[in-house]
Amino acid sequence: xxxxxxxxxxxIIENLYKSFDGIPAVKGINFTIDNGxxxxxxxxxxxxxxxxxxxxxxxxxxxxxxITAFGYDNQREYRHTRRMLGVVHQEVVIDNFFTxxxxxxxxxxxxxxxxxxxxxxxxxxxxxxxxxxxxxxLKLSGGLKRRFMIAKALIHRPKLLILDEPTAGVDxxxxxGLWEFVREINRQGTTILLTTHYLEEAEEMCDRIAIMNHGxxxxxEETQQLIRRLSNRQLRLWLEYPLTEIPIGLGSYSxxxxxxxxxxxxxxxxxxGAGRVLSQLTESGLKIQDIETDQSGLEExxxxxxxxxxx
Amino acid sequence: MDTSPDSQYYPWLPFVTxxxxxxxxxxxxxxxxxxxxxxxxxLYLFIFGATLGERLNVLEGFSYAQFVIPGLIIMGVINNTFxxxxxxxxxxxxxxxxxDLLVTPVSPPQFIMAYTLAAMxxxxxxxxxxxxxxxxxxxxxxxxxxxxxxxxVIASFLFAxxxxxxxxxxxxxxxLSMYSNFLILPLVYxxxxxxxISILPDPWGSFSYLNPxxxxxxxxxxxxxGVGDTSYLLAFGVSLGIATVxxxxxxxxxxxxxxxxx
Numbered sequence: 001x002x003x004x005x006x007x008x009x010x011x012i013i014e015n016l017y018k019s020f021d022g023i024p025a026v027k028g029i030n031f032t033i034d035n036g037x038x039x040x041x042x043x044x045x046x047x048x049x050x051x052x053x054x055x056x057x058x059x060x061x062x063x064x065x066x067i068t069a070f071g072y073d074n075q076r077e078y079r080h081t082r083r084m085l086g087v088v089h090q091e092v093v094i095d096n097f098f099t100x101x102x103x104x105x106x107x108x109x110x111x112x113x114x115x116x117x118x119x120x121x122x123x124x125x126x127x128x129x130x131x132x133x134x135x136x137x138l139k140l141s142g143g144l145k146r147r148f149m150i151a152k153a154l155i156h157r158p159k160l161l162i163l164d165e166p167t168a169g170v171d172x173x174x175x176x177g178l179w180e181f182v183r184e185i186n187r188q189g190t191t192i193l194l195t196t197h198y199l200e201e202a203e204e205m206c207d208r209i210a211i212m213n214h215g216x217x218x219x220x221e222e223t224q225q226l227i228r229r230l231s232n233r234q235l236r237l238w239l240e241y242p243l244t245e246i247p248i249g250l251g252s253y254s255x256x257x258x259x260x261x262x263x264x265x266x267x268x269x270x271x272x273g274a275g276r277v278l279s280q281l282t283e284s285g286l287k288i289q290d291i292e293t294d295q296s297g298l299e300e301x302x303x304x305x306x307x308x309x310x311x
Numbered sequence: 312m313d314t315s316p317d318s319q320y321y322p323w324l325p326f327v328t329x330x331x332x333x334x335x336x337x338x339x340x341x342x343x344x345x346x347x348x349x350x351x352x353x354l355y356l357f358i359f360g361a362t363l364g365e366r367l368n369v370l371e372g373f374s375y376a377q378f379v380i381p382g383l384i385i386m387g388v389i390n391n392t393f394x395x396x397x398x399x400x401x402x403x404x405x406x407x408x409x410x411d412l413l414v415t416p417v418s419p420p421q422f423i424m425a426y427t428l429a430a431m432x433x434x435x436x437x438x439x440x441x442x443x444x445x446x447x448x449x450x451x452x453x454x455x456x457x458x459x460x461x462x463x464v465i466a467s468f469l470f471a472x473x474x475x476x477x478x479x480x481x482x483x484x485x486x487l488s489m490y491s492n493f494l495i496l497p498l499v500y501x502x503x504x505x506x507x508i509s510i511l512p513d514p515w516g517s518f519s520y521l522n523p524x525x526x527x528x529x530x531x532x533x534x535x536x537g538v539g540d541t542s543y544l545l546a547f548g549v550s551l552g553i554a555t556v557x558x559x560x561x562x563x564x565x566x567x568x569x570x571x572x573x
Contacts, residue, residue, distance in 0.1 A: 057413075060572060061573070078416070085414065087414045097339050110328050111325070111415055111416060112320045112322060112325050113319055114319065
């Protein structure tokens with residue numbers, strides 16, 4: 001069973017630990033990414049996300065623990081694991097000596113893969129790099145450099161694509177285009193591990209989300225389940241006739257009257273459905289004209305868990 | 312997307328690609344990497360071969376040009392192999408491009424050999440062109456061409472390793488230039504490029520035997536003109552010994568990822 005899990009999982013992180021100059025950056029975290037999923041790793045600055053990603057990619061040495069990608073250990077069998085990984089680094093990394101086209105061909109070779117003109121062509125077309133193939137990196141705009149980074153990470157057809165803040169400093173249009181492309185390659189079988197500062201994007205993109213803070217994993221759940229469990233929902237009730245005072249027994253829902261008593265606002269505690277409070281209100285004889293629920297998203301969950309606004 | 316590329320993996324391709332990239336890198340800036348050292352060496356040849364050289368005689372039976380040309384060739388080889396590995400690796404570290412390699416399956420031996428062979432090619436190319444230009448000033452006897460080429464290959468290998476080590480230890484461009492300006496340059500100049508150390512009075516003559524570059528320069532010249540300050544065996548032995556030590560050092564640093572992986 002354990003062997004089956006190892007093979008079926010894209011990535012297994014076990015007791016991963018890393019410190020820099022004696023200061024722990026990652027404190028013994030564990031998680032598994034399933035084959036084919038989009039997995040989000042979120043956390044405030046300095047939470048240990050990039051250190052974790054760099055350990056997976058091989059840029060940072062492991063303090064202790066283990067990383068297994070598609071059944072291979074990333075220390076002992078690094079040649080296997082690195083072939084299956086594509087990494088888009090947070091910092092834009094370019095080589096000014098070469099054109100976009102030359103650099104892409106070279107990158108396929110570094111991974112031991114012969115240049116595949118059809119695949120290279122497809123990548124440059126999908127990422128809008130075709131008119132820029134003969135330009136050296138220095139001549140590319142910031143957005144084009146980002147797109148090139150993605151093409152470079154995909155040129156050897158990785159099974160797991162790691163995106164570390166791929167849309168940082170990128171305009172809205174390009175962000176949408178990039179996420180659309182990421183979804184497309186995910187549908188075609190590539191597993192995705194991403195970090196992003198844009199929580200709404202993570203909420204929209206990720207099947208599961210892990211949240212790190214101070215080097216520890218403080219949450220790991222399916223995205224919607226995490227939001228349902230940890231965010232407060234607001235219930236807005238339009239009443240048939242206005243109230244002058246709040247009915248008794250609703251104290252735990254932080255009740256509030258609005259619009260001259262025509263609207264009653266209630267805040268449902270995390271994890272509680274609306275059924276209980278609605279029965280209570282009906283029993284008390286309150287006539288309700290309409291109901292609206294307002295569920296806050298990942299941002300609120302994030303603030304709730306880390307105490308920090310924004311990832 | 313087809314995600315089963317195992318059968319399409321070519322184990323030698325990462326090495327061949329990195330070697331190709333390193334060669335393309337120096338060819339792309341050939342004015343700086345090839346033309347400039349050749350022009351500098353040509354100026355030396357003109358000064359010592361055609362002007363001052365006619366008034367100097369440091370070795371019985373040979374013109375000064377015949378004496379100095381082997382030294383200038385090996386100096387070109389040394390400076391350019393060192394410059395190639397040190398600048399390429401340091402720039403990669405400094406600008407962050409090294410992570411592009413660290414995430415790939417390029418193994419430490421492939422890494423070292425690709426950087427080394429590209430640097431050796433540049434150094435030996437410069438050396439060969441300097442020799443071709445030198446034919447306008449003097450004809451060399453080429454006593455043992457095989458040994459001369461072997462010594463040039465050892466010199467280029469040795470300084471490619473030294474360049475890798477310097478690039479790893481250097482903190483900035485200043486420290487990197489210190490290696491070439493305050494270590495290699497004095498050792499080359501005092502190692503017998505322009506004069507035979509036998510003409511130096513003691514203790515300077517004896518001190519020169521402590522200069523490791525003396526053995527490279529003397530061994531190369533010995534193989535070309537048939538006369539040297541020391542034996543072939545000692546010159547080759549010392550040079551090979553230093554090359555082995557530096558190679559082991561570079562291999563240890565790169566294998567460990569010292570200052571490459573945090």
